[in-house]
Amino acid sequence: MPQVKPDQIVEEIRKCFCEKGSDMYAGEAISQTEHALQAAFAAEQAGEAQELIVAAFLHDIGHLLHKHDEDCAAQGIDDLHETIGAQWLVRYFPPAVTEPIRLHVDAKRYRCATDAEYASRLSPASVLSLKLQGGPFDETEQAAFEQNPWAQDALRLRTYDEAAKIPGYETPELEYFLTYVQRVLKQPTLETN
Template sequence: MTNLNSHNIVNHIEDIFNRRGAESYLGEDVTMSQHMLQAAQCAKKSGADDSLIVAALLHDIGHYQNEIPETALAKGKNNYHEEAGANFLEDYFPLSVVEPIRQHVATKRYLCAVRPEYFELLSAASIDTLNLQGGPMSSEEVIEFEKNDYLEECIKLRYWDEDAKDSNRICPSFSYYRALIESLVKN
C-alpha cells in the first residue's frame, strides 16, 4: 500500500468504499456503503455542517480498517470499529469530524441510558451489538460522557446512524461527497 498522506487519503477511502462497500452490514438489510452513504444523506438533509456530513459518511470506516470479519460480532466480540476508524482518520481530518466518529458507539449507549424511547429505534442487529458494546451507560458514565464538547454532534450522528438502514432508499454515491471530504483534509 502507498504511504498515506493528505494528498492521497481521499483516494484511499474511496478505494475502500469501492472494494468493500458491497459487504453486508452486520445483519442489516443494507450494505456497508449504503449505510454510510444514507447516514451522510440524512446529515445533509438535516442541514448539518460539512464536518458532521463527513463524519456521518465515514462513521463506520473502522469496520474496513481493522479487517475484523463480521462473524467476530456474531461470536460475541466487539471489534471497536469506532476507535479504529477515529484513529485512522485523526491524522487527516479535524476533531469536528473525528470525535463524533470516535463516540458514535458510546452515544448509542448514552442515549439508551438517558432516552428510553431511543431504544425503540434500534434494529435487532443494533440491539445485539449494544449488548456487546457494554449496554446502556451507568449513571457515572452518563455524567462523564456529557462533558464531551461534541455531545450534540454525536447525538445527531447517532440518530442518522439508526435511520440509515433502508434497503430501498436511493442516495448519492461517494463521488458526490468527494469535494466536501477533500475540503476538510488537514494539510
C-alpha cells in the same frame, strides 16, 4: 515524514469502500456503502456543517479497516470500529470529524440509558452490538459523556446512523460525498500529525 495530499487520502477512502463497502452492514439488509451514503445524506438534509456530513459518511470506516468477518458481532466480537476508524482518520481530519466518530458508540449507549423509546427502536443487530459494546451507560458514564464538548455532535451523528438502514433508499453516489471529504481536507485550518 512526507505530508499526504488530500487526493491520496480520498483515494484511500475510495479504495476502502471499493474493497469492503459491498459487505452487508452488521446484520442489516443494506451494505456498508449504502449505510454510509444514507447517513451522510441524512446529515446533509438536516443542514449540518460539512465536517459532520463527513463524520456521518465515515463514521463506520472502522468496519472497512478491521480484519474481522462482517458478522463478527454474531460471533461475540466487538470490533471496536469507532476507535479503529477515529484513530485512522485523526491523522488527516480535524476533531469536528473524528470526535463524533470516536463517540458515536458512546452516544448510542448514552441514548439507550436516557431514552427508553430510542432503545426500543433499535434493530436486532444494534441490540446485539450494544450488548458487546458495554450496554447502556450507568449514571457516572452518562455524566461524563454529557461533559464531553463533542457529545451533542455525536448524538446528532447517532440520529443519522440510526436512520441509515433503509433498503433501496436513493442517495447521491459515493463520489458526491467524497467531494465533501476533499473540501474538509483542503481547509486551511487543518493540522495533521
